[in-house]
Amino acid sequence: MDIKDQVVLNKIPEHIAVIMDGNGRWARKHGKPRVFGHKNGVQSVREITEAAAEIGVRYLTLYAFSTENWSRPKLEVNALMGLLVETIHKEVDTLNRNNIRLKAIGEFEKLPPKTCEALKEGMEETRDNTHMDLILALNYSSRWEISNAVQNIVSDVIGDKINAEDISESLISNYLATHFMPDPELLIRTSGEKRLSNFLLWQSAYTEFYFTEKMWPEFRKEDFYSAVHEFQNRERRFGKTSDQIV
Numbered sequence: 001m002d003i004k005d006q007v008v009l010n011k012i013p014e015h016i017a018v019i020m021d022g023n024g025r026w027a028r029k030h031g032k033p034r035v036f037g038h039k040n041g042v043q044s045v046r047e048i049t050e051a052a053a054e055i056g057v058r059y060l061t062l063y064a065f066s067t068e069n070w071s072r073p074k075l076e077v078n079a080l081m082g083l084l085v086e087t088i089h090k091e092v093d094t095l096n097r098n099n100i101r102l103k104a105i106g107e108f109e110k111l112p113p114k115t116c117e118a119l120k121e122g123m124e125e126t127r128d129n130t131h132m133d134l135i136l137a138l139n140y141s142s143r144w145e146i147s148n149a150v151q152n153i154v155s156d157v158i159g160d161k162i163n164a165e166d167i168s169e170s171l172i173s174n175y176l177a178t179h180f181m182p183d184p185e186l187l188i189r190t191s192g193e194k195r196l197s198n199f200l201l202w203q204s205a206y207t208e209f210y211f212t213e214k215m216w217p218e219f220r221k222e223d224f225y226s227a228v229h230e231f232q233n234r235e236r237r238f239g240k241t242s243d244q245i246v
């Protein structure tokens, strides 16, 4: 049976997060510069967005550029920023056709002006779509996000908007960049690396992790469905015993 047909449609995770990794290594394997890997990674973004929308995922968050990625060679950073502009411009029509809303998390105001503009335009032009949210984590890091939340919480306490006693897990969640969506049930990382790299630290407290050796540019729909299928066969206990779950 086709792997897609094995996916149980009434048990689809509402939110899937992806650390798209391995573009550089994939390019090197093909004797090409790293940027070639990023360019080919765009096709995987297209496929996985489509795959997620097809099975009814509500939120798909893609880690596209971390705060730490600024440390890469300037040439590569510039290429990534240019590729983002190009991709957003090219894909907006498809997003609209598929009723997908583009969103971003991260300090995207600090991206190069052209990238920030393209992103804002893309979000504006797709803002009324309701089938799925495609969230790009751009200039994102979880520690930045948490520090930022703490600053805003303190400022609201000082400004008498909230009381210190009101600070709870759900209040903190509401101050994070991800406030508009639930925590991811499933997080996928490609390329064989097994770490979070400063991604969704708070939100992944009970997330299921799926690691694959596939490099991002070779990650296809069936790989995505395999991840969802494995997720559906895991037992999520949330601290309880197995007996309590059934």
Ligand code: IPE
Residues within 6 Å of the ligand: 020, 021, 022, 023, 024, 025, 026, 064, 065, 066, 069, 080, 191, 216
């Ligand atoms: C992921 O692939 C893309 C970004 C981080 C922007 P990499 O560029 O990290 O590829 P590797 O890990 O060096 O192979």
Ligand code: IPE
Residues within 6 Å of the ligand: 019, 020, 021, 022, 063, 064, 065, 066, 068, 069, 193, 195, 197
């Ligand atoms: C994480 O990948 C960031 C993105 C996928 C955007 P990296 O390739 O930058 O992660 P590390 O630094 O190797 O952990």
Ligand code: MG
Residues within 6 Å of the ligand: 021, 022, 023
């Ligand atoms: Mg990497």
